[in-house]
Amino acid sequence: MQEFFAAARAELDRARGVTGLVVREVGGATLFSQRSDETFPAASVIKIPLVMALYADAAEGRLSLDERMPVGAIVGGTGILGDLRDVRDVSLRDLAMLAIALSDNTATNRLIDRLGVARIDARMAEWGCVRTKLARGMFDWDAQRRGLENVVTPSEMAGLLERLVCGELVDRATSDAVIAVLERCQDDAMLRRYLAKGARTANKTGTLEATRNDAAIVFGPTRTIVVAAFMREVADPLAAVHILGLIGRGAARAAGLDVPPLPFDAAAGA
Helix, strand or coil, X not given: CHHHHHHHHHHHHHCCCEEEEEEEECCCCEEEEECCCCCEECHHHHXXXXXXXXXXXXXXXXXXXXXXXXXXXXXXXXXXHHHCCCCCEEEHHHHHHHHHHCCCHHHHHHHHHHHCHHHHHHHHHHCCCCCCECCCCCCCHHHHHCCCCCEECHHHHHHHHHHXXXXXXXXXXXXXXXXXXXXXXXXXCCCCCCCCCCCCEEEEEEEECCEEEEEEEEECCCCEEEEEEEEECCCCHHHHHHHHHHHHHHHHHHCCCCCCCCCCCCHHHC
16 A cells, blocks of 8 residues: 555655654554654644543533533634624534534634643543643633643544544544544545545644644545644645645545546656
């Protein structure tokens, strides 16, 4: 399967910036890996373990997904809550959907408020994530000035996705519920960039000024592949999302999916 990633490898050799990634068959071999244990700015990919922690607590009876939270303080960036003037409170279930599907930062902050950073950190430690950290809310500039950053490693994020696929987030039903939320992610500009329409994926992207990230489960007829790809110090954002698209395309081929021709002439990317 190594040839499936030849185009991505060639582009990475030419790219400026730092890339860490893991592409792994669930229950099988690692297909593509580099800088897998280095930390990278998490951006909105940190919303995956946040939602996992929420659903795990709900499954264990610590809270109810029907519980409602006030919309509260609106923050910038992606999302829709700031534009919904007549919505005063939202269920935890819908906040999770907004955080993933539309990467709503206000919804994300309400979930962090409800769970607490310490609780989320404890969950990640329970799952073996010793370097991945949710340290602050979205657009919390005061916390950022104090040096608090949300960070992730490719290997730990791939492990979280595998946990979901294997039904190990409390139980099969809870794992499947989180996968269903991730399948609603609307951003197809990165790992999903060159996949066929209708290919089953569950993912969450993340973007900062010089960061392009995506973490995905790719479901195929022969195998399931998890991908965690993080790019920092990005000099050319268009080149970065192209590379992520090639990685995602390779993962889809490894999963046994048919992929369409690339929408340009690239000898290395056939």
